[in-house]
Amino acid sequence: MSGVAAPRTERAPLLELRAVTKNYGAVRALNAVGFSLAAGELCGIIGPNGSGKSTLFDCCTGLQALDAGRIVLDGTDVTGWPMNRVARDGRMLRSFQKASVFDTLSAEENLVAAGQMFAFPGVASTFSLGAGARTRLAELRARAAELIDLVGLAHVRDLPAGTLSYGQQKLVQFASMLMPRPKIVLLDEPLAGINPVLIEKIATAIAEANRRLGIAFVVIEHNVDVVMGLCRRVIVLHQGEVLADGSPEAIVNDARVVEAYLGG
Numbered sequence: 001m002s003g004v005a006a007p008r009t010e011r012a013p014l015l016e017l018r019a020v021t022k023n024y025g026a027v028r029a030l031n032a033v034g035f036s037l038a039a040g041e042l043c044g045i046i047g048p049n050g051s052g053k054s055t056l057f058d059c060c061t062g063l064q065a066l067d068a069g070r071i072v073l074d075g076t077d078v079t080g081w082p083m084n085r086v087a088r089d090g091r092m093l094r095s096f097q098k099a100s101v102f103d104t105l106s107a108e109e110n111l112v113a114a115g116q117m118f119a120f121p122g123v124a125s126t127f128s129l130g131a132g133a134r135t136r137l138a139e140l141r142a143r144a145a146e147l148i149d150l151v152g153l154a155h156v157r158d159l160p161a162g163t164l165s166y167g168q169q170k171l172v173q174f175a176s177m178l179m180p181r182p183k184i185v186l187l188d189e190p191l192a193g194i195n196p197v198l199i200e201k202i203a204t205a206i207a208e209a210n211r212r213l214g215i216a217f218v219v220i221e222h223n224v225d226v227v228m229g230l231c232r233r234v235i236v237l238h239q240g241e242v243l244a245d246g247s248p249e250a251i252v253n254d255a256r257v258v259e260a261y262l263g264g
């Protein structure tokens with residue numbers, strides 16, 4: 001085990017899925033899926049197309065309602081919470097597919113803006129003035145600087161985000177997501193359609209955020225080599241069920257996983 005700095009004060013799981021079942025009409029996308037994640041875990045989810053990976057995130061974040069089962073986040077039963085309530089709660093965040101940044105703001109200002117929107121949603125962000133707001137802004141700036149450094153963008157921190165490469169914009173977006181100090185972040189194919197150099201940079205950013213900030217990540221990814229290199233635990237979904245759950249070594253040597261997904 002590497003030296004993870006995140007303090008563990010309680011034994012309760014950070015995220016617990018209890019027999020989660022989700023149907024789309026006649027299609028059973030998830031069938032009694034159950035597992036739990038501890039604080040600070042870095043867990044990959046792999047499985048064939050249509051095996052239910054994205055649906056799992058949809059159910060955790062309130063985008064889809066469950067047909068059966070419970071979702072417990074950090075001791076709070078969040079089953080049935082709508083998506084905006086889960087997002088506003090801030091403990092569990094989910095990535096968006098597209099890299100979208102504020103073009104005219106600098107890389108670092110993008111992060112500050114993300115933090116502002118989270119702290120003062122809606123019009124409140126425009127009117128948050130006074131000493132309290134200034135202190136809060138200083139905190140956001142310090143956090144932004146720390147995260148810009150963590151994702152390796154210190155050399156472009158003051159450039160307008162619109163002038164950055166696609167990869168750098170993805171890193172800005174990733175760092176922005178960490179501004180509200182989530183405990184767990186769900187990433188649905190964060191590396192899809194990007195070149196190998198960038199894959200390495202984003203994988204490194206995930207690993208560093210996990211190691212230095214203690215944030216737990218769940219990463220859906222088809223690139224098995226990347227998953228096995230990045231994650232300490234891998235869950236394999238197959239036809240809406242957990243086929244295997246273990247260390248990368250155990251997974252690649254599991255005959256059922258090889259047959260169902262990895263190929264013989």
Ligand SMILES: Nc1ncnc2c1ncn2[C@@H]1O[C@H](COP(=O)(O)OP(=O)(O)OP(=O)(O)O)[C@@H](O)[C@H]1O
Nearest residue numbers: 024027028029047048049050051052053054055056
């Ligand atoms: N909104 C939806 N409405 C109807 N059916 C859906 C919906 N979302 C997913 N499905 C179906 O549920 C099953 C699981 O889909 P899901 O997208 O979760 O799989 P996945 O593992 O993420 O696949 P991929 O690797 O292709 O992203 C599939 O049969 C899919 O067609």
Ligand SMILES: [Mg+2]
Nearest residue numbers: 053054055188
């Ligand atoms: Mg998917």
